[in-house]
Amino acid sequence: MRNTLSILLLLLSFSCVSQEEKGIYIIDVQSVKTDIIGKDVQLVDVRSEEEYNKGHIDDAININIADKERFTAEIQKLDKTKPVYIYCHSGVRSHRASKLIQELGFTTIYDFTGGWSVWSQN
Template sequence: MSIFSFLFKGQTLPDEIQIMDRESYKEAISKGKVQLVDVRTKGEFMSGHIKGAKNIDFFQGSAFENAFSTFKKDAPVYIYCQSGNRSQRAAKRLVDLGFTKVYDLRGGYRAWGY
């Protein structure tokens, strides 16, 4: 085990999760109807969001998980938060719920507008 793998062992993501840069993410969600979710709070969502996104607040506990009960688990889910940290945690929770393809926006909504 290298020193880097030791130091960053908690940084690995499940195979079902992929972090995408802004351009790749933008291209992917522009290809028709997708499951696009903003996991920020309602206030953050209301201050601006990606067109077509559904707001499901990660901090709402069981309500967060229940909101995904109508989603297709074998279809891609595109998620984002403000900076990318919260959405990574949300992505891991979605994998635990049985989702097989979760795409997260690198840098979150902050990166979207630049």
């Protein structure tokens, strides 16, 4: 039992390290409140325009990940050397978007886990 737990903890620590090495960092609602709100950051809501219009985090721009071609064109207008904060409804689309923008040359990406569903509850 102890060995199984030790192996599990070891695997979890490696998964966190590899995530950080890639330049994609998972953040929570508290980080959004302290690191994003009221600051001049690149905050991207990757949900549909309809979802965005129903509610979004202040100062977020909307670039829908569902239209990959348009998403790619629009996201490249941002500064690749500055951090980019990404969110969606719950984290699935933002995770996909984070990987894509990393492939496009962005170096520091923050993926808000829980996304709008968590934000709108706070």
